[in-house]
Amino acid sequence: MSTITIMILIPFILASLFPYFEAQTLSSTFANQGQWNLVQPSVGISAMHMQLLHNDKIIMFDRTDFGHSYLPLSNGRCRMDPNDIALKVDCSAHSVLYDVPTNTLRPLMIQTDTWCSSGSVLPNGTLIQTGGYNDGERSIRMFTPCFDETCDWVEFPGLLSQRRWYATNQILPDARVIVVGGRRQFNYEFLPKTPSPNSSPSSIPLNFLQQTSDRSENNLYPFVHLLPDGNLFIFANTKSVLFDYKQNSVIKEFPPIPGGDPRNYPSSGSSVLLPLDENLASLEAEVVVCGGAPRGSFESAARGNFVQALGTCGRIKVTDPNPNWVMENMPMPRAMGDMLLLPNGDVVITNGVGAGTAGWEHGHDPVLTPVLFRPSETVNRFSVMAPASRPRLYHSSAVLLRDGRVLVGGSNPHVFYNFTGVEYPTDLSLEAFSPPYLALDFDPVRPTIRYITNNNVLGYRVFCYVTFTVPNFASASEVSVKIVAPSFTTHSFGQNQRMVVLKLSGVTYLAGEAYYATVVGPSTAEIAPPGYYLLFVVHKGVPSSGSWVQVM
The missing domain is CATH 2.60.40.10 (Immunoglobulins)
Structure with missing residues (x-):
């Protein structure tokens, strides 16, 4: 073959190979940085709260005093609520059951206001959901998964002993649920209630919550983790304790997290209990707290000054005799991030903002890139992942799916469903992040x-x-x-x-x-x-x- 012929053929050879090179590049990128996909352009509501159920369906809901959602209730149903501050008659849904395998959804009927509520799944798979706002603040709601189209919310108004707005739930070894705190609630209670002459009072004071409350209430949604010894690790504001809920006793006070800046709502950092490894000779329990906002950020944001979020993570091995925080820097600052344990033991941190705090209009500079945190590594524990296309600010959420993806939804930086004339519109979509381990490689x-x-x-x-x-x-x-x-x-x-x-x-x-x-x-x-x-x-x-x- 002559040199001239080869020169003529080179462009055609390269053109035929380009798809191969492009596929290799895409695959390599996926294997290093993960991949995003739009799953649903709209589920009709903003996914403020999410829970994966054992039938591979996700129950999600926002708040009922939000005006009309973009998903009608089925079968001509309407919600009648004389206490609602937005609509007395509302024929739209504020809760959705999303089927992961079929990528379909079904509207659910929820009556009382679920705004900023909490939840746990009971051993039988039933979601027990607690508190909220207005007529929902003392409500208990239950949802039992089914494999047909019949299951829906069952509600029990007024059964909580106290208003539970911004509270945290934790399932306990005896199958009860402890509900901790809430706005101006320095106490806890147990569900289900078991009244008897020798039972505890319906709510029990927890002075630690009062001691950690400040004007901005940076101890809302306290981080609560059940430890292997049966006690609770409770983190609020900057402090944490080892708490014996059976004796209503603080066993140990841990050192405050360094820096003096709050990590709970509205500063809104995040936290996980790292994997408990039964293969170790002695079981270790280690808690990680990442992100948040400097003290005073909420008030500053209300004045239009958006302070840079915190860029640090703290780790504390609570099973050590004298535990101390070990601090390290994330690749970027982040408030309102969601931390999820991945099946391989890594932690993904996604969603959130680089400036400001939680609250209406209080977050700026969306952080589109998730990061992976590899706690077992000794160096280079953080990796920056591929960026999402949609900002996920206030009231966004994320859950792990059975196939290893992370589903994200929500983002309501505006009161009601506001899509025009605003910097960050309300988002009704669902996206899935596929971590690098899902690459074909x-x-x-x-x-x-x-x-x-x-x-x-x-x-x-x-x-x-x-x-x-x-x-x-x-x-x-x-x-x-x-x-x-x-x-x-x-x-x-x-x-x-x-x-x-x-x-x-x-x-x-x-x-x-x-x-x-x-x-x-x-x-x-x-x-x-x-x-x-x-x-x-x-x-x-x-x-x-x-x-x-x-x-x-």
Whole structure:
């Protein structure tokens, strides 16, 4: 072939190879920075609160005193509420049941106002949802998942002992729920109520909440984590305690987080309890708190001065005899970020702003890029991910899905559904962030769960066998089995979120690409309260899709 012929053919050869090079580049980018996809352009409401249920449906809701939503109630239903401050007769939905596998949704009927409420999932899978505003402040609502179109909210107005607005819920080892705090509520109570001559009063004072309250009320939505010893870690404003709820006693006061700046609403940092690893000789519990806003930011934002958010994370190993905070810097400052545990043990921080605080019009400079935090690494623990296309500010939310994606929704920086003439319109869409481990590059080492013994029930200290396939198996040392309790996410905190790394007795080869892992159910209900969890097999840092299991 002559040189002239080769020169003529080069452009055609390059053109034919361009799609290959482009695909390789896209794949490489995905494998390093993840990928965003628009899932639903509109679900009709703004997803202020979200909870994944064990039938792969997500219940989401905003507030009822918000005016007409963009989703009508079905079957000609209307909400009649003489106490509503927006509409006395409202034929639009303020709650939605979103089906993840089919990407479809169904409007739900909710009567009392759910604005800034809280929730937990009971061991039977029922969401118990508490408090709110106006006629919802003392309400209890329940939603039991079903596999048809019949289930809806059931409400019990006035059953809470106190107004619970901006409170936090935590499921307990005995299957009760503790409801902590709320605006001007320096107390807690338990659900379900069990009245008896020897029972505790309906609400119990918690002086720690009063001590940490300030004019801006930077101790709302306190960060509450159930620890392996059965006590609670409670963080409010800048301080935290080890709390024995059975004896109504503060066991230990931890050092204040360095810097003196508040981390709870409206400063709105976020927090997670890092995975509890049952393979360790001594179980460790470590809490991370990231982001927030400097003291005084709320008042400054009200005057039009948007102060840069906090750019630090603090870690404290609460099981140490003398625990102290270890501080490190995030790649960028962030308030109103959502922290979620990923199946491989990493933490994703998404949504939020770089300046200002939570509150109407109080956030500026949206942070579009999630970051991954790898707590097990000794250096370079943070990685910046691909940017989203939509700002997610006040009242945005995020949950982990069974397939390993992170679903985000919401953003109401304006009163009512305001889409015009504003800098950051209300957002009714849903987007999904696919972390790098979902890239096709990792398919050769990605496990697929085939079978879980005992009908997907994990008994305490009971052996269980998880059969999985993987094309290119590395070694048993590269395998772990983890269970994740999905969070009730609102206002930058995933209530009840936890991950347990199950004790792994071994991995056995079966045939072809098939193996089975022998694991032991959680040691105690303090480590994993009874209920539904997502079980993941992780191989070389790449997780399978999750399978629902019930711990009992």
